[in-house]
């Protein structure tokens with residue numbers, strides 16, 4: 001469903017204790033969020049940066065603010 005990507009530049013975390021299954025994120029970014037059944041949310045935790053706009057819209061549309069989006073910063077000392 002969510003193919004792994006080696007070039008991800010984003011991290012997405014959903015607080016599943018907060019998520020109420022409203023599915024707004026699934027409408028905003030269906031390539032990254034999917035509801036299975038009435039309440040089980042599955043999502044891509046490391047989506048491609050090309051989806052950034054839709055994922056940020058998904059985070060903003062979540063009624064309970066369960067979605068956190070972070071830039072995937074390189075680790076300190078990486079690239080030496």
Ligand code: SF4
Pocket residue numbers: 014018019020021022023024025026033041061062063064065066067
């Ligand atoms: S919009 Fe928020 S509450 Fe609704 S399914 Fe997505 S994460 Fe859960």
